[in-house]
Amino acid sequence: MSTELNREAAWLDYCWHCSSIDTVSVDITAGDAYLQRTSLEYAITQTVEEFKDLLNDNIESSFDLAGAYLSYDFYTIELPTDQEAKIIVEVTNGSLVHVDIMPGDCALRGTIGTRSLDCLYGFKCEVYTTQANVAELSGEYRIIISGEDVKGTIKAFIGQEVCSDSFDSENAPFCSEVGSWKWSGESDSATQKDDYAEYLYETIQPWFEFEYLQSAVCGQNELPDKTEESLKKFACQVAFPPCSDMGYGQLPDYDVCTDIEESSGVTFTQAGFDELNCNHNYFTGGVVWVGPGDDDAPIKKNDEQNSTPAADLLLILLIIPILVIILIIALIIYFVTKEPATETAQQMDYIKN
16 A cells, blocks of 8 residues: 555555555545644555566566665465575665565464565575575565665576586686585685685694694605695585585585595594594485484494394394304203212322211
């Protein structure tokens, strides 16, 4: 609803009371200002706006909130429960827009999953559903953009659409030397990510090299090539989180950690980075949980995981009967040899007497 005078508005859907702007404004035409006038004339203009479906209509939509008064644009999206989703709002012209993201179900508004953002020109406003908050950000959602004389775009991505394409030697000269993979993040930030990976490597590498040289044989004055390559790959997987099939950014691979420690003989703990120890649950494919009562026993590599607890239990069950049989035989021998000896001693006593 809007007025002809000041263009104030209240966006409404099937449950208008959910609006953060719950006042209906009207345009009052007073006519001649007679003090004795007891009634006024007014008009209400109602406008019905449809919510644009971000995923089904178009992955990227543009909004143009023209004029020097508050205007609105309306969107809807179905956020999945088993995949990551990302919503990006970017102002391309003007100062800022206000973004309200809330469940389509009125009963849920104000309790879970509600987001309010002020998006400034030159910055990207990003809302993610992650493995941590997917319980709150799932199902039907409404997105209301409001602003004055501002333009911009809104995009939505689901699953692997969240992931950026593999980096290359042009935008990531450091990390492209150790491989390339789809990663969770914005492709236009690849150069900055690459710079961070190189910084992280240069921070960690000297500590491993120092510990390695302390125990290295004569003539060795640098880390093995395998260790250098694995340290670089670790730093790059931190900077460029590998994307899962569901679109979630993952932590570095467990095998990368063990390659570092096995090739150098130096653990992350010895190098001064105990929180990155391979026996902790920091790595993808490694220890699942470390908590009270755990002994931090190293996890077996993939090619060693064929030895199951069931097989170990079977071996124990076979050993126990053998031990019991050996004990029984030992007892029989003991009692058999003891009885003749006792009889002989009795006979000797009889002769002496």
